[in-house]
Amino acid sequence: MDALLQYFSGMFGSAWPLVWSLAKIVAIVAPLMLAVAYLTFWERKVIGWMQVRIGPNRVGPWGLLQPIADGVKLLLKEIIIPTKSNTWIFLMAPGLAIAPALAAWAVIPFNDNLVLANIDASLLYVMAITSMGVYGIILSGWASNSKYAFLGGLRASAQMVSYEISMGFALITVLMVSNSLNFVDIVHAQQKGVFADAGLGFLSWNWLPLLPMFVVYLISGVAETNRAPFDLAEGESEIVAGFHAEYSGMAFALFFLAEYANMILISALVSIMFLGGWASPVGFLPDCTLWLFAKMSFILLLFLWFRATFPRYRYDQLMRLGWKVFIPVCLVWLTLIGVWMMSPWNIWK
Amino acid sequence: MEFKTAVFYFLSAILVFASLRVITARNAVVAVLHLILAFFSAGGVWALLQAEFLAIGIVLIYVGAVMVLFLFVVMMLDINIDRLREKFWSYLPLGLIVGLVMLFELGAVLSANYLGVMESDAPQVPAGVSNTKALGRLIYTDFVYPFELASVVLLVAIVAAIAITYRGRKPTKSTDPAKQIRVQAKDRVRVLQMPSEKQD
Numbered sequence: 001m002d003a004l005l006q007y008f009s010g011m012f013g014s015a016w017p018l019v020w021s022l023a024k025i026v027a028i029v030a031p032l033m034l035a036v037a038y039l040t041f042w043e044r045k046v047i048g049w050m051q052v053r054i055g056p057n058r059v060g061p062w063g064l065l066q067p068i069a070d071g072v073k074l075l076l077k078e079i080i081i082p083t084k085s086n087t088w089i090f091l092m093a094p095g096l097a098i099a100p101a102l103a104a105w106a107v108i109p110f111n112d113n114l115v116l117a118n119i120d121a122s123l124l125y126v127m128a129i130t131s132m133g134v135y136g137i138i139l140s141g142w143a144s145n146s147k148y149a150f151l152g153g154l155r156a157s158a159q160m161v162s163y164e165i166s167m168g169f170a171l172i173t174v175l176m177v178s179n180s181l182n183f184v185d186i187v188h189a190q191q192k193g194v195f196a197d198a199g200l201g202f203l204s205w206n207w208l209p210l211l212p213m214f215v216v217y218l219i220s221g222v223a224e225t226n227r228a229p230f231d232l233a234e235g236e237s238e239i240v241a242g243f244h245a246e247y248s249g250m251a252f253a254l255f256f257l258a259e260y261a262n263m264i265l266i267s268a269l270v271s272i273m274f275l276g277g278w279a280s281p282v283g284f285l286p287d288c289t290l291w292l293f294a295k296m297s298f299i300l301l302l303f304l305w306f307r308a309t310f311p312r313y314r315y316d317q318l319m320r321l322g323w324k325v326f327i328p329v330c331l332v333w334l335t336l337i338g339v340w341m342m343s344p345w346n347i348w349k
Numbered sequence: 350m351e352f353k354t355a356v357f358y359f360l361s362a363i364l365v366f367a368s369l370r371v372i373t374a375r376n377a378v379v380a381v382l383h384l385i386l387a388f389f390s391a392g393g394v395w396a397l398l399q400a401e402f403l404a405i406g407i408v409l410i411y412v413g414a415v416m417v418l419f420l421f422v423v424m425m426l427d428i429n430i431d432r433l434r435e436k437f438w439s440y441l442p443l444g445l446i447v448g449l450v451m452l453f454e455l456g457a458v459l460s461a462n463y464l465g466v467m468e469s470d471a472p473q474v475p476a477g478v479s480n481t482k483a484l485g486r487l488i489y490t491d492f493v494y495p496f497e498l499a500s501v502v503l504l505v506a507i508v509a510a511i512a513i514t515y516r517g518r519k520p521t522k523s524t525d526p527a528k529q530i531r532v533q534a535k536d537r538v539r540v541l542q543m544p545s546e547k548q549d
């Protein structure tokens with residue numbers, strides 16, 4: 001491997017760092033896009049099974065080529081631009097939706113060394129980048145020049161700003177107990193503790209001492225990605241398709257990709273911050289990136305499960321949950337963790 | 350030219366262009382979008398000065414939260430440009446005075462070390478020292494009183510905003526199950542006996 005790298009770095013000369021970074025970005029984004037495609041397939045299958053249906057099974061063996069067929073269909077469709085829309089912003093919005101969903105992956109670590117950019121403030125970086133995802137939705141709603149799309153955009157902006165606060169609070173408790181803003185350090189902090197020494201690592205992860213924060217973060221994550229039961233921004237029964245009502249073809253597909261890429265991102269964040277990342281749950285098995293993928297798959301299954309189970313929230317109930325339930329819970333737990341850390345029973349030393 | 354210098358000029362060019370568009374754009378939403386771009390490029394310039402916490406802070410707070418709500422309001426405004434232009438000449442003297450004062454202030458700041466901006470005395474941070482940690486330590490030790498004062502001012506602002514917009518509690522629409530059970534048919538339906546009339 002090292003010899004191969006030596007050979008390539010000799011071939012590209014001074015452009016090598018650039019080429020090497022690009023190669024790493026492709027190595028993250030390409031599997032991510034594949035994962036998005038098969039997550040849509042898996043979603044249709046899982047929801048099908050939960051509703052005692054079969055789900056897609058016509059294209060390819062067990063329907064496995066269905067996402068490819070969907071992709072080809074969307075690529076070949078015409079992109080219709082409404083006459084009275086603001087063309088530039090209309091076309092820019094899908095890009096603004098998907099760019100943050102991909103950019104955040106730059107700092108997500110897959111194991112101790114496997115990370116594109118191991119920066120000090122990776123937690124802050126992810127919060128800053130994901131908070132920009134809302135612009136794609138608001139602008140698509142405004143630029144479409146359609147009432148339904150506009151209502152969808154307004155709903156999305158209020159919802160995402162509200163839930164970002166509780167997500168931020170949940171992250172503050174995590175950074176307090178791990179004493180770092182760096183994801184690798186956060187995972188390392190979870191590998192220590194009484195239970196980890198006894199070989200029961202999964203009891204040392206943050207989800208147990210920070211249980212309310214774990215629940216708040218998970219639910220806020222569902223709300224932040226505009227997924228059912230919080231998909232008010234789309235709300236088919238009231239506002240047709242919400243912010244992407246006027247989009248077709250690949251422009252629509254980009255919103256779709258952004259939503260699923262965000263889901264995978266949230267599942268990665270939950271796994272890293274509350275479920276120990278790539279740490280093994282028991283002492284006799286080695287730590288491995290596969291553990292991270294297993295945890296992410298479980299969180300993604302929860303996303304699909306929620307969608308198949310719960311009816312959509314009413315808008316005032318959604319706001320009530322965010323502002324009157326989650327934020328007070330966060331404030332209390334934040335104080336509690338602070339007191340706990342200063343007390344003699346501090347478990348995070 | 351050093352790579353860092355090139356990045357600085359690139360970001361600054363975007364920043365200056367975006368700021369100009371904020372005041373020249375005819376469409377208010379386009380102006381707000383350029384303001385967002387300006388904040389984002391300013392964050393980039395700060396990151397270049399190794400102030401990573403400030404850089405991420407401006408993106409997180411201004412770009413991610415404040416401007417979203419700003420855009421929210423501006424999108425719903427129905428602005429008539431021609432009506433705004435009517436009073437242009439009567440407001441011009443005041444505008445000029447404010448503009449000149451701002452120009453003077455900018456000049457005073459920049460002239461001091463204008464040529465030294467790139468080789469500014471931003472200290473080279475040794476590896477292993479976190480910008481965020483250093484800021485946090487300073488805020489909670491040396492500058493704790495100004496910091497607390499600022500948070501109290503913000504709290505007062507929050508209370509004031511709610512006090513201004515609060516219109517009292519809406520009458521609750523909740524139902525009392527006990528009352529619903531005790532309801533009799535005669536409370537809801539009245540059966541009338543009417544003799545039939547002959548139609549002419």
